[in-house]
Amino acid sequence: MSTPGRPRVPVGADVDPHTAAWWLISLLAGRSFRTAVAPDGATMEAELTEPALRSLLPERH
Numbered sequence: 001m002s003t004p005g006r007p008r009v010p011v012g013a014d015v016d017p018h019t020a021a022w023w024l025i026s027l028l029a030g031r032s033f034r035t036a037v038a039p040d041g042a043t044m045e046a047e048l049t050e051p052a053l054r055s056l057l058p059e060r061h
Contacts, residue, residue, distance in 0.1 A: 015055075015056055023052075024052070024056070027048065031045060034048075
């Protein structure tokens with residue numbers, strides 16, 4: 001089910017949507033801690049975010 005005004009993004013067939021949602025929430029919840037304690041928080045966030053989002057998308061063949 002999609003929400004009006006928000007695009008529907010497909011999740012990979014091998015990813016359970018509920019587990020992916022909790023994992024993404026956990027990643028986002030830790031963001032303020034990582035940026036507060038990491039020497040280069042912006043770089044760390046970019047290095048974590050890109051593969052995290054890529055892992056949720058379906059594979060392209």
